[in-house]
Amino acid sequence: MNCAEYQGLLAAYLEGLLTDSQKQAVEEHVKQCETCRMELEGLQTLQQRLVGNGKALAQSDLEEQVMNRIIREQSARLKSAGQAGMGLRLRRLIMKSGIVKLAVAAAVILAAAGGIFLWTSTKSGVALADVLAKMEQVQAFIYHMDNHMKMTGPGAAPAEVDVKMTWLIADGYGMRMDASVPDPATGQMVEEQTYLLPEQKVMLTLTPAKKQYERMMLDDVALQKQKDESSDPRRLIREMLAAPCKDLGKTVLDGVEVQGFRTADPAFTGGLRNSDTTLWVDVKTWLPVRMDVKLKVNEQMEMRISQYGYQWDVPLSAAQFHPVIPPDFTAGVADGMKIPAMTEQGAIEGLQFCIEFLGKYPESLDPGEMMKMFQSLQANPTPAMKKLMQEAAQSKSVEEGTARTMKAITPLQSLMMFHMSLVAQKKEPVYYGKIAQPGDIAQILLRWKTGENEYRVIFADLHAATVDADTLAKLEAGLPK
Amino acid sequence: MMENDRYYVERCLDGHPDDFRHLVRRYQPVLLAHLAGKLGSRDRAEEAAQETLVRAYFKMDTLRKPESFFAWLLGIADLVAKEEQRKESIRRQRESVRASVEETTEPELSQDFSLEAAVAALPEAYRTVILLRYYGGLSCAGIAKQLDVPLGTVTKTLSRAYAFLRDSLQGRTVSEVQQ
Numbered sequence: 001m002n003c004a005e006y007q008g009l010l011a012a013y014l015e016g017l018l019t020d021s022q023k024q025a026v027e028e029h030v031k032q033c034e035t036c037r038m039e040l041e042g043l044q045t046l047q048q049r050l051v052g053n054g055k056a057l058a059q060s061d062l063e064e065q066v067m068n069r070i071i072r073e074q075s076a077r078l079k080s081a082g083q084a085g086m087g088l089r090l091r092r093l094i095m096k097s098g099i100v101k102l103a104v105a106a107a108v109i110l111a112a113a114g115g116i117f118l119w120t121s122t123k124s125g126v127a128l129a130d131v132l133a134k135m136e137q138v139q140a141f142i143y144h145m146d147n148h149m150k151m152t153g154p155g156a157a158p159a160e161v162d163v164k165m166t167w168l169i170a171d172g173y174g175m176r177m178d179a180s181v182p183d184p185a186t187g188q189m190v191e192e193q194t195y196l197l198p199e200q201k202v203m204l205t206l207t208p209a210k211k212q213y214e215r216m217m218l219d220d221v222a223l224q225k226q227k228d229e230s231s232d233p234r235r236l237i238r239e240m241l242a243a244p245c246k247d248l249g250k251t252v253l254d255g256v257e258v259q260g261f262r263t264a265d266p267a268f269t270g271g272l273r274n275s276d277t278t279l280w281v282d283v284k285t286w287l288p289v290r291m292d293v294k295l296k297v298n299e300q301m302e303m304r305i306s307q308y309g310y311q312w313d314v315p316l317s318a319a320q321f322h323p324v325i326p327p328d329f330t331a332g333v334a335d336g337m338k339i340p341a342m343t344e345q346g347a348i349e350g351l352q353f354c355i356e357f358l359g360k361y362p363e364s365l366d367p368g369e370m371m372k373m374f375q376s377l378q379a380n381p382t383p384a385m386k387k388l389m390q391e392a393a394q395s396k397s398v399e400e401g402t403a404r405t406m407k408a409i410t411p412l413q414s415l416m417m418f419h420m421s422l423v424a425q426k427k428e429p430v431y432y433g434k435i436a437q438p439g440d441i442a443q444i445l446l447r448w449k450t451g452e453n454e455y456r457v458i459f460a461d462l463h464a465a466t467v468d469a470d471t472l473a474k475l476e477a478g479l480p481k
Numbered sequence: 482m483m484e485n486d487r488y489y490v491e492r493c494l495d496g497h498p499d500d501f502r503h504l505v506r507r508y509q510p511v512l513l514a515h516l517a518g519k520l521g522s523r524d525r526a527e528e529a530a531q532e533t534l535v536r537a538y539f540k541m542d543t544l545r546k547p548e549s550f551f552a553w554l555l556g557i558a559d560l561v562a563k564e565e566q567r568k569e570s571i572r573r574q575r576e577s578v579r580a581s582v583e584e585t586t587e588p589e590l591s592q593d594f595s596l597e598a599a600v601a602a603l604p605e606a607y608r609t610v611i612l613l614r615y616y617g618g619l620s621c622a623g624i625a626k627q628l629d630v631p632l633g634t635v636t637k638t639l640s641r642a643y644a645f646l647r648d649s650l651q652g653r654t655v656s657e658v659q660q
Contacts, residue, residue: 010640011636011639012640015620015621017621017632017636043647046646046647046650047643049596050611050615052593053596053616054514054616056593057509057510057513060527062505062531063506066505066531066535066538067501067505069531069535070538070539073539
């Protein structure tokens, strides 16, 4: 080998990449050759300089600066982001993150539950009673409802979902909801119409853009609830009458003189402590003009529901409430799914689900806590959870995967909603999931009041019984501290 | 445990922005070296590196091949640097900084601008290998894997890069050397 050839090996030599014999040859050569020795020393000096420079640059605290800027810009961008950009992010999120799937499922339930709980029970009030009386005379009306949901999570990009709805309610005919919802697969807004069909115990949704229909099955209790109460604003007034309500006085809203009422009673929103509801009523007609509900489910999820654009006593025809499924429409993936039952049986199935998936009862039935629990379950999946996640991942389409997950967690939704309904109805529910041992036939797990001196109890082995106050006291006294 | 670039890119796209941290950590020295050489000052390089990383994060969904994150990132850095240079008409300043550094016989360890400038002036193929080896903390085998070339090519490229750097540091430009 000549000097040029030796010098060609020096870089590899410094990297320790030469064979033993090559290495030895290089070392022998530089001992004898002044030029090549100088060359090697020159390279070593350069290398040290590069290493030193690299180390110095690694010490910069760019990391925190960059991460802080990303977080700041992310929220700024989200504020100004149009539906399209959001849709993209949403699609990516829904496609890949099971947590978000569940969060969306929970939020949909909460939106429904919010709608339901905003409107129950009666008690005497002052001005609001007049509003209710007035509204009860109305035969048919239309109003708009916007639902805005924002989710943030540890290590998750914030996601916002907007659903716009128009409700048609007519005493003689029933209800219909026309909605604009982001499609989970594309993020595009998709129009759909939902009808409540009491005779068939079905809630039917038509999606013309996809030539698709989906029938959600209702059980008797859910049907009754939907029929009686489906987002009928009249229930709001009944509910507000029962809650401690603040009179906000008079002001002008969109050129109309209105009077405001406000409540933060948790019972009003199914037990969510962080809620704030404002209702504005036209002082001339005593009919609502606008309602806003702000809900903070937990640190990660916030919702805003607004109702506005009420049109009272509008002419609505029977045909508007009787859907026809066009012959070329096909059934969507959610077709045939059950709407979570807000019944004792539904709650028991939800508790069974927890045993199967968690191996224990959840510590709390608060929606925020339940979501947190599910997130940690996804991070550290039990075998049952792993199976569910794998099944969802193997689905043919995003919609199918989402539908599968939704279907699988229906019992959990039933449980959560049943508990929310107990809170909303002020039935004094108490839940002992923290201390109850699964399978214990004598240990009380969940109880609520069903009448004067009468309680219903679900035991830790998931059988249920009705007991009187004395028996309940004994049962609760026997609980481990 | 350190995962590959693709893993972290996917994580970010799946809504875990905090995992971008790992990519920042991995490529911070590379970017700084690359940009300091181009912009002539540590402060400017830091600003530009920050801007590059933030842009990269928000453009991540346009990255077609997550495994080529590094090359893509350098492309963004080049754009940012160009904008910076245009904005500040930095070229003159860079010359003056370079001159001042060359006057001091022993440059501070953390402010080796002449070296950074020499690295920045390398033809792309050589620069990439130097950046990955000394600022990206990769071994030659790691570079071969990342660039999908034989190990021998990496050591040869490195060897040529050293020659360019030494000439450049002695005041000759790459084009003079090539001639």
